[in-house]
Amino acid sequence: LLSDKQCDSLDVVLVSPRNPLNIGAAARAMANFGFRHLAVVAPFAPTWHEARSAVGASEILQDAKEFAALGQAVAPSTLVVGTGTLTYRKPEQRVVTLPELPSLVAHEMERGGRVAMVFGPEKHGLTREDLSYCQLLVEIPTDARQPSMNLGQAVAVCLYELATHASGTGSCPATPAPHPAVPSGRLDLLAEVIEEAMQAAGYSPRTMQSANRHDLRLLLRRLALTEHDSRRVLGIFRRILWRLKKQRKTPQF
Amino acid sequence: LLSDKQCDSLDVVLVSPRNPLNIGAAARAMANFGFRHLAVVAPFAPTWHEARSAVGASEILQDAKEFAALGQAVAPSTLVVGTGTLTYRKPEQRVVTLPELPSLVAHEMERGGRVAMVFGPEKHGLTREDLSYCQLLVEIPTDARQPSMNLGQAVAVCLYELATHASGTGSCPATPAPHPAVPSGRLDLLAEVIEEAMQAAGYSPRTMQSANRHDLRLLLRRLALTEHDSRRVLGIFRRILWRLKKQRKTPQF
Numbered sequence: 001l002l003s004d005k006q007c008d009s010l011d012v013v014l015v016s017p018r019n020p021l022n023i024g025a026a027a028r029a030m031a032n033f034g035f036r037h038l039a040v041v042a043p044f045a046p047t048w049h050e051a052r053s054a055v056g057a058s059e060i061l062q063d064a065k066e067f068a069a070l071g072q073a074v075a076p077s078t079l080v081v082g083t084g085t086l087t088y089r090k091p092e093q094r095v096v097t098l099p100e101l102p103s104l105v106a107h108e109m110e111r112g113g114r115v116a117m118v119f120g121p122e123k124h125g126l127t128r129e130d131l132s133y134c135q136l137l138v139e140i141p142t143d144a145r146q147p148s149m150n151l152g153q154a155v156a157v158c159l160y161e162l163a164t165h166a167s168g169t170g171s172c173p174a175t176p177a178p179h180p181a182v183p184s185g186r187l188d189l190l191a192e193v194i195e196e197a198m199q200a201a202g203y204s205p206r207t208m209q210s211a212n213r214h215d216l217r218l219l220l221r222r223l224a225l226t227e228h229d230s231r232r233v234l235g236i237f238r239r240i241l242w243r244l245k246k247q248r249k250t251p252q253f
Numbered sequence: 254l255l256s257d258k259q260c261d262s263l264d265v266v267l268v269s270p271r272n273p274l275n276i277g278a279a280a281r282a283m284a285n286f287g288f289r290h291l292a293v294v295a296p297f298a299p300t301w302h303e304a305r306s307a308v309g310a311s312e313i314l315q316d317a318k319e320f321a322a323l324g325q326a327v328a329p330s331t332l333v334v335g336t337g338t339l340t341y342r343k344p345e346q347r348v349v350t351l352p353e354l355p356s357l358v359a360h361e362m363e364r365g366g367r368v369a370m371v372f373g374p375e376k377h378g379l380t381r382e383d384l385s386y387c388q389l390l391v392e393i394p395t396d397a398r399q400p401s402m403n404l405g406q407a408v409a410v411c412l413y414e415l416a417t418h419a420s421g422t423g424s425c426p427a428t429p430a431p432h433p434a435v436p437s438g439r440l441d442l443l444a445e446v447i448e449e450a451m452q453a454a455g456y457s458p459r460t461m462q463s464a465n466r467h468d469l470r471l472l473l474r475r476l477a478l479t480e481h482d483s484r485r486v487l488g489i490f491r492r493i494l495w496r497l498k499k500q501r502k503t504p505q506f
Contacts, residue, residue, distance in 0.1 A: 001394055021274070029406055031399035099417055141254055141417050146284035153282055153409035156402070160410045164352055164394050 001163045007034045009114050010105075010162070013073050015041045015130055016121040017151065023051035025152025026119070027060040032156070033163035038064040039073040039116075070118065070130050075185025078113035079105070080221075082134035083158060084125040085147040092218055095137045098158060102166035104136065109166070113181040117158055122151050132217045133184060182230045187220045190230055193237045200244035254416045260287045262367050263358075263415070266326050268294045268383055269374040270404065276304035278405025279372070280313040285409070286416035291317040292326040292369075323371065323383050328438025331366035332358070333474075335387035336411060337378040338400040345471050348390045351411060355419035357389070362419075366434040370411055375404050385470045386437060435483045440473045443483055446490045453497035 012030055017023050017040065027038060038060050040048060052061050067073040074080045081101070082093075096104065105115050118134060120126035131137065140149060140157055149157070195213055198204070204212060225233065265283055270276050270293065280291060291313050293301060305314050320326040327333045334354070335346070349357065358368050371387060373379035384390065393402060393410055402410070448466055451457070457465060478486065 001396060025403055025406060028399075028403055032393075032395045032402050032406075034396035034398075097417075098413075140285075140413070142285045143254060143287035145287075146281070149285050149409070150278055150281055150405070152403070153278060153285075153406055156406035157409050157413045160351075160393070160413070164350075 001034050002167050004034070006109050006167070007036060009109050010035055011037045011039050011073070011077065011114070011116045012155065012159070013039045013041060013070070013116050013118045014043075014151075015070055015118060015126060016043060017119075018044055018047055018122050019151070020047050020051035020054065022122060022151040023047070024054055024057070024061070026155040027051075027058050027064075029152065029156035029159050030060050031058055033159040035159060035163075036060060036063070039067060040064055041067050041070050041073050070133050071184070071188055074116045074118065074133055075183060075188065076114050077116035077184045078181030079108040079136065080116045080118060080134045080184055081105075082118050082120075082126050082131050082137045083140070083154060084120055084137070085139065085142065085149075091131065091137050093131065093134055093137050093221070095139055098138055098140045098161050099165070101138050101158075102162055105162055106166040108181065111181060114183065116184075117155075117162075119151060119155060129214070132214050133221075135221045182225050182227055186227075186230050187217075187225075190234050190237070191216050191220055193234060193241060197237050197241045197244060200241055254287050255419060257287070259362050259419070260289060262362050263288055264290045264292050264326070264330065264367070264369045265408065265412070266292045266294060266323070266369050266371045267296075267404075268323055268371060268379060269296060270372075271297055271300055271375050272404070273300050273304035273307065275375060275404040276300070277307055277310070277314070279408040280304075280311050280317075282405065282409035282412050283313055284311055286412040288412060288416075289313060289316070292320060293317055294320050294323050294326050323386050324437070324441055327369045327371065327386055328436060328441065329367050330369035330437045331434030332361040332389065333369045333371060333387045333437055334358075335371050335373075335379050335384050335390045336393070336407060337373055337390070338392065338395065338402075344384065344390050346384065346387055346390050346474070348392055351391055351393045351414050352418070354391050354411075355415055358415055359419040361434065364434060367436065369437075370408075370415075372404060372408060382467070385467050386474075388474045435478050435480055439480075439483050440470075440478075443487050443490070444469050444473055446487060446494060450490050450494040450497060453494055 012026060012035060014023065014026060017026075023040070030036065030038060043066065048066070051057065052064075065073070108115055118126065118130065120130060138158070140154060142149065191213070194216060195209075198212065199209070265279060265288060267276065267279060270279075276293070283289065283291060296319065301319070304310065305317070318326070361368055371379065371383065373383060391411070393407060395402065444466070447469060448462075451465065452462070
């Protein structure tokens with residue numbers, strides 16, 4: 001299994017879970033494989049209350065953090081991994097199968113990053129908006145006749161794969177990755193400033209703003225910016241924005 | 254994933270499950286990974302009825318076979334694999350971790366064998382008696398602080414590992430294993446005849462019979478007899494038994 005330090009750098013994020021038994025099952029699987037950090041996004045209040053107050057509810061449930069939006073839950077994460085079946089959608093991100101995930105997660109942990117495993121609601125899974133926060137989608141290989149897994153079982157299978165196969169990579173220090181990764185929250189800040197600059201520059205009509213925001217979020221996650229890059233880009237756009245706003249105030253002769 | 258033919262040569266066996274939701278979850282995981290054959294041993298009747306009549310109960314549940322004893326459920330199997338945590342017991346069989354299991358199962362399927370994955374009741378797992386029918390115990394690597402997995406999640410994790418890692422071995426025909434394996438039921442028949450012979454020969458006092466039966470069952474599963482071997486040994490002991498009984502009837506002068 002992974003070391004306690006490795007387990008501490010992984011968050012399990014449940015988006016709008018509906019069934020208290022599934023929340024409990026997810027927490028139990030986390031305990032089985034040594035993970036401790038659970039975040040719940042916009043839970044259905046009675047469900048969340050029931051899961052937390054269940055007899056024998058674990059420390060993991062007691063300590064779980066609640067967030068209103070996925071962006072907040074994954075703000076500290078440098079690698080956000082979405083889960084689910086891709087039968088009904090065409091993803092815009094890189095897709096890997098679950099057996100391919102451990103080496104990517106191990107690499108992220110080695111460079112001091114923080115990983116979020118994001119699971120969608122039971123009925124329909126993660127939305128396109130949810131997925132736009134993910135650098136990577138992972139697909140559990142399932143039978144085409146019954147591709148959709150139960151939430152608690154999907155969490156168990158993913159954590160089992162990471163716990164048993166992401167550890168042995170310490171012997172391969174060939175890729176030290178000197179640049180720390182950029183947390184999701186920093187990318188959100190960057191996206192905000194860029195968007196403001198785009199608007200100030202009159203980049204596109206108001207009706208396109210939502211689509212632009214979506215594409216920008218995906219773009220920033222594809223770029224693999226370092227911490228240093230992200231600060232520089234932020235500085236550039238802040239300067240541009242300042243200039244654009246100043247121009248607007250100055251009457252044009 | 255495995256081919257339909259490979260999936261058809263694997264049985265999932267639940268021993269005395271208590272929670273209908275767990276039975277449903279096991280069946281769902283089977284469908285997710287392409288397996289179809291479910292056997293239930295000595296189920297708690299209301300539980301089994303509830304699981305089978307649940308809304309959306311799958312074909313797998315409808316077609317599941319019910320047995321009074323584990324020996325009957327695994328009678329056609331040539332490789333019987335017990336599951337569970339070994340924290341509280343000292344196993345008498347070979348133990349492998351789950352990531353080591355796929356190659357063993359693939360090998361058994363290649364030689365035309367039939368595999369049973371046996372899961373115990375939620376509370377205490379498989380008994381020593383149950384385990385005596387198993388050639389092999391598999392341990393899911395879990396955190397020592399919370400080693401015990403939920404039944405439905407344990408089934409999902411085991412089937413995931415087999416489905417994703419037991420397939421790729423077709424490229425390695427170095428071990429054709431010309432001898433078909435011996436089904437568990439044949440070993441039971443052999444054990445019965447040998448036991449009868451032991452008793453007829455006055456091998457040990459009556460108080461030792463139960464312990465002898467247990468040891469004999471384990472011994473026969475360790476021997477890796479071929480089908481041909483088992484027939485020969487059965488023949489030998491049947492002859493011995495016949496002779497012993499005849500002797501007894503003949504008054505000794």
